Amino acid sequence: MRTTPARRIALGAAVTAAAVVALAGPASAHVTVQPGNAPQGSYSVVAFRVPDESDTAATVKVEVSLPMDHPVASVRVQPLPGWTATLEKSKLDKPLTSHGQNITEAVSKITWTADATGKIAPGQFQDFRVSLGALPSDTDKLTFKALQTYDNGDVVRWIEEAKDGQPEPAKPAPVLTLTKAAAATASAAPAADHHAGGSSDGTSAQASAAGDDSTARTLGVVGIVVGVIGAALGVAGLRRKSSGTAS
Structure with a gap:
């Protein structure tokens, strides 16, 4: 099956997003x-x-x-x-x-x-x-x-x-x-x-701080992933539009 340019771009975006998520975990283990x-x-x-x-x-x-x-x-x-x-x-x-x-x-x-x-x-x-x-x-x-x-x-x-x-x-x-x-x-x-x-209240304070840190890190990763996929889809759309105009 032939791979279209849009499909190749989307695949590349998915690979990039997966790499970002994979790197987010080890970076936080300090x-x-x-x-x-x-x-x-x-x-x-x-x-x-x-x-x-x-x-x-x-x-x-x-x-x-x-x-x-x-x-x-x-x-x-x-x-x-x-x-x-x-x-x-x-x-x-x-x-x-x-x-x-x-x-x-x-x-x-x-x-x-x-x-x-x-x-x-x-x-x-x-x-x-x-x-x-x-x-x-x-x-x-x-x-x-x-x-x-x-x-x-x-x-x-x-x-x-x-x-x-x-x-x-x-x-x-x-x-x-x-x-x-x-x-x-x-x-x-x-x-x-x-x-x-x-x-023992310090335990809840630790859990709260850890949860806030984890949430912020997760939202940051999600934002990066959404941005990468959005950019890729935008490029794909422009290519399809250019192809339609030329024909």
Whole structure:
């Protein structure tokens, strides 16, 4: 059967759309902070979400470095079955004042190590929850560089920082965006309750942020696909019109 130009164009558009959808999945599999924002000056519970990107190896260790140029006075980890958390502290160049006390050192690194039951298997992810406070008020973001170690010895370094006007790096560091306290008063109080009582509400916040991110990504992919198919059909229509005029 002879393939018409319109059919060939439509086929090409479908292949392009499939490629776009295929690429959208792997691109989103980064180590991230969930939710991605918190109020300045607040006590907030966040989760470092770690996906296993290997087809054959499991994740057995996760290391997260906290920014010492904007240190956090209080850092607490939530116990996670199958994992042991170790906190390392570093001396501060400039002490922090917290609840009337001078803080001369702060947590600079958290290391989670898995036992035989805690590995992140291929196709799975794990949330590592941490309570942070008070978050700094002199910056609009915190960048956490992370290392992910697999049981085959591979180490993935999530340490690249995004730059304005440039494409996202291949291995971006997790970033927590800090919002102005006045604009985020409503969310600041529940976050403080998390820190004090270990409430489980943080789980719903993580799920909501993850859902919003997934929805936005899906809509973006759908928009690209629709645009590609529309352009292809438009070209096909012009070709048919030109062919009819010539005859």
